[in-house]
Amino acid sequence: MQILVTGGCGFIGSHAALRLLDEGHSVTVVDNLFRGHRAAADRLSEVGGARFRFVEADILDTATLARAMREQGTELVVHFAALAYVGESVEKPRDYFRTNTAGGLSLLDAMSSAGVRRIVFSSTCATYGEPEERFIPIAESTPQQPINPYGRSKLQFEEILRAEVGNPKDPSPLAAVALRYFNVAGCDPDGRLGEDHRPETHLIPICLEVALGKRPHLTIFGDDYATPDGTCVRDYVHVTDLVDAHIAAFRQLEPGVYKRWNVGIGRGYSVREVVESVRRVTGRPLPVVMGTRRAGDPATLYADASAIRRDLGWQARFTDLDEIVATAWRWYQAHPNGYR
Numbered sequence: 523m524q525i526l527v528t529g530g531c532g533f534i535g536s537h538a539a540l541r542l543l544d545e546g547h548s549v550t551v552v553d554n555l556f557r558g559h560r561a562a563a564d565r566l567s568e569v570g571g572a573r574f575r576f577v578e579a580d581i582l583d584t585a586t587l588a589r590a591m592r593e594q595g596t597e598l599v600v601h602f603a604a605l606a607y608v609g610e611s612v613e614k615p616r617d618y619f620r621t622n623t624a625g626g627l628s629l630l631d632a633m634s635s636a637g638v639r640r641i642v643f644s645s646t647c648a649t650y651g652e653p654e655e656r657f658i659p660i661a662e663s664t665p666q667q668p669i670n671p672y673g674r675s676k677l678q679f680e681e682i683l684r685a686e687v688g689n690p691k692d693p694s695p696l697a698a699v700a701l702r703y704f705n706v707a708g709c710d711p712d713g714r715l716g717e718d719h720r721p722e723t724h725l726i727p728i729c730l731e732v733a734l735g736k737r738p739h740l741t742i743f744g745d746d747y748a749t750p751d752g753t754c755v756r757d758y759v760h761v762t763d764l765v766d767a768h769i770a771a772f773r774q775l776e777p778g779v780y781k782r783w784n785v786g787i788g789r790g791y792s793v794r795e796v797v798e799s800v801r802r803v804t805g806r807p808l809p810v811v812m813g814t815r816r817a818g819d820p821a822t823l824y825a826d827a828s829a830i831r832r833d834l835g836w837q838a839r840f841t842d843l844d845e846i847v848a849t850a851w852r853w854y855q856a857h858p859n860g861y862r
């Protein structure tokens with residue numbers, strides 16, 4: 523298939539593009555390299571050869587997106603391009619709505635003009651906000667009440683997709699799937715690609731940077747939550763499993779229908795459990811300092827993953843936290859400075 527991947531030089535997008543190339547698809551990656559890495563595109567080019575093409579462009583550049591789709595004969599768009607820091611979204615809300623919401627509109631305009639009618643969208647569990655305890659684990663039917671601009675911007679694009687697929691006058695109706703990711707972790711098990719965020723704010727990469735001696739310690743953001751050990755609980759899903767979910771989702775695309783699934787392993791690990799796992803996997807000291815709560819952190823978030831299991835036959839292969847951490851550790855050891 524001819525597939526256009528937006529944000530394909532970022533952490534998740536690059537892993538998805540790699541997998542699509544491995545499966546024999548032709549991939550055009552569009553990325554503005556604001557947070558993505560040219561080195562990731564270079565890697566993808568080595569793997570994909572003539573089946574890979576990189577277009578450096580912004581998601582708001584509708585004309586370039588449309589041209590790329592026409593030139594490639596795009597049959598499917600997988601849309602990762604986004605700003606994705608919760609904290610930053612509170613400080614720069616307009617940037618988030620511009621890139622994530624208006625960027626999505628620009629992409630849909632380009633798809634319309636190029637006649638592309640299939641899209642898989644990376645959404646997030648942040649669209650659920652802070653669900654009441656009775657909604658944990660979180661099923662797809664949980665009310666979506668985001669508590670920050672990041673979650674809101676992603677929810678807005680879900681709503682746009684929902685409206686777009688339901689357009690009764692559309693002679694060629696859109697087919698859309700939104701996948702709501704929980705905490706995506708780990709790296710390509712073969713070590714070809716990794717995770718390199720600037721700035722890094724995610725728990726597992728920070729722990730690994732401490733293990734590498736690049737940071738003096740990890741600050742745990744609060745141990746007074748109503749959880750078994752007082753630290754926050756999250757659902758860590760391996761990036762390769764997440765990519766599998768996309769591939770399973772392609773087959774479910776139906777014109778005029780909007781579908782959505784949570785992607786998580788269906789169990790939570792606390793911050794302390796992650797710390798212990800990183801200590802076990804790396805065999806290195808991991809000093810921790812107890813800090814105060816980080817604004818906007820819900821106590822417990824993990825997926826009810828039964829719908830995706832039932833509907834797509836998808837099941838995470840990496841369910842052991844140590845295995846997830848080990849794939850990331852391999853990358854960090856080989857690339858202590860990331861893609862630099």
Ligand code: UFG
Pocket residue numbers: 606608646647648672704705706723724725726728740741742743744754755756793816819823
């Ligand atoms: N944490 C620490 N110290 C750190 C970094 C993180 O204690 O230095 C804790 C956080 O407080 C949180 C847990 O580790 O409890 C996980 O934090 P991450 O920043 O790794 O991930 P989040 O759960 O905050 O974010 C994830 C996704 C977002 C998504 C969000 C929804 O990365 O894209 O879940 O809440 F929006």
